[in-house]
Amino acid sequence: MEIADILGPDGLLAKRIPGFSHRPQQEEMALAVAETLDRGGVLITEAGTGTGKTFAYLVPALLSGRKVIISTGTRNLQDQLFHRDLPVVKDALAAPVSVALLKGRANYLCIHRMENAALDGRARIREVADQLVQVQRWAGRTRRGDIAELADIPENAPAWPLVTSTTDNCLGPECPAYSKCHLAEARRKAQEADLVVINHHLLCADFALKEEGFGELLPGADCFILDEAHQLPEVASSFFGLSVSGRQLLDLARDTETEYLREAGDMQEIPDQAAALTKSVRDLRLAFGLDIRRGAWNEISADGRVLSALQRVREQITGLAALLETVEGRGKGLDSCLSRCQQLALQLSALCDEEGEEHIRWFETQRQSFRLNRTPLEIADAFQARMAQHSGAWIFTSATLAVGESFAHFQDQLGLTQARTARWDSPFDYPRQALWFVPRGMPDPREPGYTEAVLDIAVPVLEASGGRAFLLFTSHRALRMAAEALADRIEFPLLVQGSAPKGELLERFRGLGNAVLLGTASFWEGVDVRGEALSCVIIDKLPFASPGDPVLQARIDALRKRGGNPFMEFQLPQAAIALKQGAGRLIRDETDRGVLVICDPRLLSRPYGRIFLNSMPAMARTRDIADVRRFFKKSEQPSAVSQ
Numbered sequence: 001m002e003i004a005d006i007l008g009p010d011g012l013l014a015k016r017i018p019g020f021s022h023r024p025q026q027e028e029m030a031l032a033v034a035e036t037l038d039r040g041g042v043l044i045t046e047a048g049t050g051t052g053k054t055f056a057y058l059v060p061a062l063l064s065g066r067k068v069i070i071s072t073g074t075r076n077l078q079d080q081l082f083h084r085d086l087p088v089v090k091d092a093l094a095a096p097v098s099v100a101l102l103k104g105r106a107n108y109l110c111i112h113r114m115e116n117a118a119l120d121g122r123a124r125i126r127e128v129a130d131q132l133v134q135v136q137r138w139a140g141r142t143r144r145g146d147i148a149e150l151a152d153i154p155e156n157a158p159a160w161p162l163v164t165s166t167t168d169n170c171l172g173p174e175c176p177a178y179s180k181c182h183l184a185e186a187r188r189k190a191q192e193a194d195l196v197v198i199n200h201h202l203l204c205a206d207f208a209l210k211e212e213g214f215g216e217l218l219p220g221a222d223c224f225i226l227d228e229a230h231q232l233p234e235v236a237s238s239f240f241g242l243s244v245s246g247r248q249l250l251d252l253a254r255d256t257e258t259e260y261l262r263e264a265g266d267m268q269e270i271p272d273q274a275a276a277l278t279k280s281v282r283d284l285r286l287a288f289g290l291d292i293r294r295g296a297w298n299e300i301s302a303d304g305r306v307l308s309a310l311q312r313v314r315e316q317i318t319g320l321a322a323l324l325e326t327v328e329g330r331g332k333g334l335d336s337c338l339s340r341c342q343q344l345a346l347q348l349s350a351l352c353d354e355e356g357e358e359h360i361r362w363f364e365t366q367r368q369s370f371r372l373n374r375t376p377l378e379i380a381d382a383f384q385a386r387m388a389q390h391s392g393a394w395i396f397t398s399a400t401l402a403v404g405e406s407f408a409h410f411q412d413q414l415g416l417t418q419a420r421t422a423r424w425d426s427p428f429d430y431p432r433q434a435l436w437f438v439p440r441g442m443p444d445p446r447e448p449g450y451t452e453a454v455l456d457i458a459v460p461v462l463e464a465s466g467g468r469a470f471l472l473f474t475s476h477r478a479l480r481m482a483a484e485a486l487a488d489r490i491e492f493p494l495l496v497q498g499s500a501p502k503g504e505l506l507e508r509f510r511g512l513g514n515a516v517l518l519g520t521a522s523f524w525e526g527v528d529v530r531g532e533a534l535s536c537v538i539i540d541k542l543p544f545a546s547p548g549d550p551v552l553q554a555r556i557d558a559l560r561k562r563g564g565n566p567f568m569e570f571q572l573p574q575a576a577i578a579l580k581q582g583a584g585r586l587i588r589d590e591t592d593r594g595v596l597v598i599c600d601p602r603l604l605s606r607p608y609g610r611i612f613l614n615s616m617p618a619m620a621r622t623r624d625i626a627d628v629r630r631f632f633k634k635s636e637q638p639s640a641v642s643q
Helices: 004-008 012-016 024-039 051-062 075-093 110-119 126-140 184-191 199-204 228-238 244-264 271-288 297-301 305-325 331-355 380-389 409-413 448-464 476-486 502-514 551-561 566-583 609-615 625-636 638-641
Strands: 043-046 070-074 099-100 197-198 223-226 242-245 294-296 359-365 370-376 395-397 422-425 432-439 469-472 494-496 517-521 535-537 592-596 620-622
Touching: 004 012, 004 024, 012 075, 012 535, 024 043, 024 051, 024 294, 024 395, 024 422, 043 051, 043 223, 051 075, 051 223, 051 395, 070 075, 070 638, 075 099, 110 126, 126 223, 126 305, 184 331, 184 370, 197 199, 199 228, 223 551, 223 620, 228 409, 228 448, 242 244, 242 331, 244 305, 244 331, 271 305, 271 370, 271 469, 271 476, 271 517, 294 297, 297 305, 305 566, 331 370, 380 409, 409 592, 448 469, 448 476, 448 535, 448 592, 448 625, 476 494, 476 517, 494 502, 494 638, 566 592, 566 609, 592 625
Parallel strands: 043 395, 043 422, 070 197, 070 223, 099 197, 223 395, 432 592, 432 620, 469 517, 469 535, 494 517, 535 592
Antiparallel strands: 242 370, 294 359, 359 370
16 A cells, blocks of 8 residues: 555545544655665654654554564653554554554562562651552552553652662562563563564663563564654763662662561671661762752862762672672572672772763762763764664654754764755644744843843733743753742742642643643653643743753863864754754644744844754744734634634
8 A cells, every 4th residue: 555545635544533634744754764664774854743753654664564663752652652643543554563562671560579668668658658559459450560550659659669670670580570570571572563662761771672581672673763863862872871870779778688688687797788888878979968960070089078988888889799799699689689789889980990081970969869970972883883783774753853954963963974864844834823922122141130031021921821831941940930930920820840740730731721831851842732721932041051061061072172163063953953842842733823932132143043043933923022912812813713
């Protein structure tokens, strides 16, 4: 069957899927994907919002007769693709294709750890104990063991680490509950399926999925489709690097105590040493200070208190490994803890002792933990080496990959210089559906009163829009200032990132119908609110990454040493793509109408502003708030709504 017979105006999907509408861009993209799946090679595509890129790659993937891996940016989109979009297209095509969903191990109930959870001191906390009871009841009826099924427990609940595994603490085939392992079953189904839906973190966490005890998934695939590919460089950088977190170390100490109670019990030095490791890890977190921050390794090198605390952690983990060696063979759980001790000791040595210009060493602190990192300056060669191991068809797609007409920035990051590229603009009528407002008289974003000036613009815009808005900020500091100031200045419900889980905030936003949501990075992309509930997006600044970020600063220095222009080659393209993502929250459907407000005066006052302008959809533009008021008044008229 030809693509036109399926996606055309009178095609199969138009006849079988209610509400399906033909889009020439979708049909053209599907043809390009089908050709790449058939011939092999690399295709990079940008498909604007509303193109229907998911169907554009699902149709040829299901018809290809090949084993296809589809990777998405987040678990939420992975679930949406597998449970909503894929069944619709598969049923419409009547395609005899077996499909499977595979997530990272932390998404599956670990029966062995659930059975051990009662021995963990955290299980005595009332909230955790109540959650564990719910998990145990659900464990008796679940077939897949996917923790997303248990929606009553938040995804960040303290019980989940007690009943899920990590690469560190998984016992693999040696696990006493291995025959009932949900992760092993999910991987078995993925190996047997014709089409598998995974996510970028899973793809990059182990490019070949060669974790001990599990077979290989990717080598059997002929085709790889990577949706939301703009996220890949950052995810891959994390994968090709090295990190040790306070949580990893504390989990090791707790698991050692638990396994000691199960498998030994006659050598008190082991739990005593585990407790000493726990204390040293917590002391290291305190040595970093109370602030939540990211910093270069030279900040650690210059701080004697942190260096001493870090050395104590290394000594305690070495001491624990020595004790566990004396009981090696006593039990699989303790043997696993020994292996983890040895591996973490090696990783800490690599982080602390090995220097090199090809890596960036840095740290970050969270409220109660920390992470020590070593990130490669460039990943193109490493990524290309992994791709070469899995020859076939590779398709990278997103609504935001190009800067203007060029894919060079994305291609350079992943070494995809020889790829075929294609762009399709959104089919939405942006000049009619959207108005882009850049206010006059705004101060320079570096001036102290800038956030107050943003709010002075935002308040009349929100009054005109009747709420129904996202205010997107480039910093948490500006977000907090805005949340405090707006509480007394607007009458609409105010929802603030961090006050509740992201999913809950979005549900409340949709349900209220006139709310104002304040968000930072996590609300700039992957958020889909259709209809009148979101009719305005206000962006405080052009989203340049913080120059104080240690990874960015190291990349800037490296580019400068090579004679490059870090701003034009890296910072500006990154910011242009981020702005496209933020602006993309506004128009999600052909009936949506809304106003985009970008407060940053640099958009029009600096020469590089043209790069941003050329990367955005062709909206109507204004600098007069009276036009914003007229736009919303027109939206309220029945004739405007029915267009």
